Amino acid sequence: MAEQVWSVDQEAVWAATQEVYHGFLAADRPRIDANLHPDGTFWDSEEAEMICGRAELDAARDRRPGSGDAPTVVALDAVDPVVDVWGDTALARHWLTVRFAGDALPPESVRVTAVWRRQGGRWLAVHNHEDVRSSPRRPAGQS
Numbered sequence: 001m002a003e004q005v006w007s008v009d010q011e012a013v014w015a016a017t018q019e020v021y022h023g024f025l026a027a028d029r030p031r032i033d034a035n036l037h038p039d040g041t042f043w044d045s046e047e048a049e050m051i052c053g054r055a056e057l058d059a060a061r062d063r064r065p066g067s068g069d070a071p072t073v074v075a076l077d078a079v080d081p082v083v084d085v086w087g088d089t090a091l092a093r094h095w096l097t098v099r100f101a102g103d104a105l106p107p108e109s110v111r112v113t114a115v116w117r118r119q120g121g122r123w124l125a126v127h128n129h130e131d132v133r134s135s136p137r138r139p140a141g142q143s
Helices: 008-025 029-033 053-063
Strands: 036-043 073-086 089-100 108-119 122-133
Touching (some): 029 053, 036 053
Parallel strands (some): 036 122
16 A cells, blocks of 8 residues: 655644644643634534534533543544645544553544644644444454
8 A cells, every 4th residue: 555645734634633632641621722623513422412612612521520430541543544635624534542541441443533624824623523433443454
């Protein structure tokens, strides 16, 4: 398989995606929020309803179990990205494997689709959709 060659914009969108995950692992909301549009919409894997805007996102975050009340996420592995850019709009899709501390839970496989907009020279996520799969993803090349 040929190595993927990306544009500067595709690289920037993927870097912003990775920055969100690094911020999550560091429990650094400002780091995450720096990459999210304040009026963005989000289908979060832990929420039944769509999250609209920063206030609803913060409320959803505050509903999550506190430290010690839920399994600890120790790694987020984002792989197989597909990023398309049209002017100031980008669409990014990838798989995310969520790994937990200990052996209590198996890793979660999550399909992620995000819409990004360039604003003021920065890429911001304006919509994100997470879909936790009940079965793990198939290795590349398997049907």
